[in-house]
Amino acid sequence: MYGGGYIQEEKQEATSPIDDAQKLAEFEARIDRGEKIEPHDWMPADYRKQLIRMIEQHAHSEVIGALPEGTWITRAPGFRRKLALIAKVQDEIGHAHLLYSAAETLGKSREQMINDLLTGKSKYSNVFNYPAKTWADVTVIGFLIDAGAIVNQVANSKGSYGPYCRALERICYEESFHLKQGHDAFITLATGTKAQHDMLQDALNRWWKPIMHFHGPPDKISEHTAKLMRWKVKMATNDDMRNQFLDMYVPKILEIGITIPDPNLKKNEATGQWEFSDPDWDEFKRVINGDGPCNAERLAVRQYVEEHGKWVRTAMMNPNQKVVIPFA
Amino acid sequence: MSKIPLNTPVLDPRIKRVDLESTYGTTAIGENEHWISWEVFHQKKRGDQHVHVGIVHAPDAQLALLFAKEQFGRRLACVNLWVTKSSDIFSFSYDDEDIFDNATAPEKQYREASGFRVMEKINRYKKSKQKA
Numbered sequence: 332m333y334g335g336g337y338i339q340e341e342k343q344e345a346t347s348p349i350d351d352a353q354k355l356a357e358f359e360a361r362i363d364r365g366e367k368i369e370p371h372d373w374m375p376a377d378y379r380k381q382l383i384r385m386i387e388q389h390a391h392s393e394v395i396g397a398l399p400e401g402t403w404i405t406r407a408p409g410f411r412r413k414l415a416l417i418a419k420v421q422d423e424i425g426h427a428h429l430l431y432s433a434a435e436t437l438g439k440s441r442e443q444m445i446n447d448l449l450t451g452k453s454k455y456s457n458v459f460n461y462p463a464k465t466w467a468d469v470t471v472i473g474f475l476i477d478a479g480a481i482v483n484q485v486a487n488s489k490g491s492y493g494p495y496c497r498a499l500e501r502i503c504y505e506e507s508f509h510l511k512q513g514h515d516a517f518i519t520l521a522t523g524t525k526a527q528h529d530m531l532q533d534a535l536n537r538w539w540k541p542i543m544h545f546h547g548p549p550d551k552i553s554e555h556t557a558k559l560m561r562w563k564v565k566m567a568t569n570d571d572m573r574n575q576f577l578d579m580y581v582p583k584i585l586e587i588g589i590t591i592p593d594p595n596l597k598k599n600e601a602t603g604q605w606e607f608s609d610p611d612w613d614e615f616k617r618v619i620n621g622d623g624p625c626n627a628e629r630l631a632v633r634q635y636v637e638e639h640g641k642w643v644r645t646a647m648m649n650p651n652q653k654v655v656i657p658f659a
Numbered sequence: 660m661s662k663i664p665l666n667t668p669v670l671d672p673r674i675k676r677v678d679l680e681s682t683y684g685t686t687a688i689g690e691n692e693h694w695i696s697w698e699v700f701h702q703k704k705r706g707d708q709h710v711h712v713g714i715v716h717a718p719d720a721q722l723a724l725l726f727a728k729e730q731f732g733r734r735l736a737c738v739n740l741w742v743t744k745s746s747d748i749f750s751f752s753y754d755d756e757d758i759f760d761n762a763t764a765p766e767k768q769y770r771e772a773s774g775f776r777v778m779e780k781i782n783r784y785k786k787s788k789q790k791a
C-alpha cells in the first residue's frame with residue numbers, strides 16, 4: 332500500500348542486475364501490450380530520466396512560450412483578439428502546471444525543475460528564443476508554432492507513461508482553440524490590406540527557419556531515438572513529425588496567397604517526403620545553447636517574476652508541511 | 660553596463676519599465692516554496708461522480724480550491740470540485756494488481772446475469788412439450 336506521504340527515496344530499493352533484467356522484460360512486455368506505466372511501477376532508470384527531461388522541457392516551453400505572446404496582450408488589435416490571447420496565454424501556463432505535475436510523479440520536485448530553468452540547465456523549445464516583433468509574429472506563433480506543437484503532442488499522448496498521456500489529452504483539447512484562433516488571425520492578415528499581408532509575409536519569412544527547427548534535428552544526427560521509441564517515450568521521429576506538419580500546413584499557407592521563403596521546398600510524391608533547404612542546424616545549436624536573440628531576456632523575465640513573487644509564497648508557506656510526490 | 664547579455668533590445672513596453680537587472684542571475688526557489696500538492700476531483704454535473712483530474716500546489720485547502728477552479732474549472736462543464744492532500748490518498752500497489760483478477764474470472768460467472776441461461780431451458784421445455 333502507498334499513501335500518507337510517498338517519498339521518492341523510499342522507492343529506490345537496491346536490486347540485483349538479474350532482478351532488473353526480469354523486471355525490464357516485464358516492463359517492456361507491458362508497453363508492447365499497449366498498457367500504460369504508472370508512477371509507482373518499476374521502470375528502468377533511463378526511462379525515468381528521459382521522461383523527466385522531456386516532460387520538464389515541455390513544461391518550461393509552455394511557460395517561456397507564454398512570454399512572446401503575453402507581450403502582445405495589451406497591443407492586440409481589438410477587444411476580441413485581446414480576450415482570445417489572454418485565454419490562450421492562461422491555457423499555456425495551465426499546460427505548464429499540468430506538465431510539471433506529470434514530471435513530479437517521476438520524483439523531481441517542481442522547485443528543482445524551476446531552478447534548472449532559471450539557471451539555464453534545462454532547455455525549453457528553441458523557437459521562443461526569437462522575438463515577436465509585430466502582431467503578425469504573434470499570428471504566426473499562434474497558428475504555426477501551435478500547429479507544430481499539436482503534431483508532437485497528439486503523438487506523445489499515445490505514449491506509455493500514464494500521467495503524461497493524461498496531461499496531454501487535456502492539453503490537446505485546449506490546443507484546438509489555439510490553432511483555430513491563430514488560423515483565423517493568420518487568414519485575416521493574409522487576405523486584408525496590402526500592409527497587413529506584407530507584415531504577415533515578413534513575419535513568416537523570419538519565422539520559417541525556427542519553424543523548420545521546431546521538431547528537432549534530423550533523425551540521422553539525433554541520438555538514442557530507437558530505445559525511446561521502443562519504450563514509447565517518443566512516438567514519432569523528428570523527421571516524421573516535421574513531414575506530417577508540412578503535409579498539413581504548407582497547403583494552408585499557400586492557399587491564401589502567402590509564400591514560403593524556401594525555393595527548394597517541395598513534396599517528393601514518390602517518397603511522400605518533403606524536401607527543403609538545410610534550415611541551418613548550426614544556428615539551431617547556437618541558439619539552444621544560449622546565444623539566441625532573446626535567451627537572456629526570457630530568463631531575466633522569469634527570474635524577475637520568481638523573485639518578486641517569492642515573499643507571497645514564503646508568507647503563505649507552512650514550514651511543517653512535507654512535500655510528497657503527487658499520486659497520479 | 661548591462662549585466663544581461665541582451666542580443667536584441669527588449670520590445671515589450673511593460674518589461675522595459677521593470678528593472679530586470681536587479682534580479683538577474685540571483686534567483687533560486689527554496690525547498691517547498693511551491694507548497695504541497697493536492698489531488699483535484701471534478702464533478703461535471705449534479706448527479707455525476709467526482710472524478711480525479713490532476714493536482715495543484717497550494718499552502719492550504721482554500722487556495723487549493725481556488726487554483727483548482729482556475730486549472731480544472733475554467734473550461735468544460737463543472738458544478739463542483741473537491742481537493743484533498745496528496746499525502747491523504749492511500750492506494751494499493753500495482754505490484755498486487757493480480758488480487759483483482761478474480762473480479763472478472765470465468766469461474767465467477769455465477770455472480771453475473773450472463774452466467775444464467777434461462778432461454779435455453781425454456782426452449783428445451785417447450786420443445787419437449789410439443790413432442791409430447
Ligand SMILES: [Fe+2]
Pocket residue numbers: 393422423426502506
Ligand atoms: Fe500549450
Ligand SMILES: [Fe+2]
Pocket residue numbers: 423477506509
Ligand atoms: Fe498552445
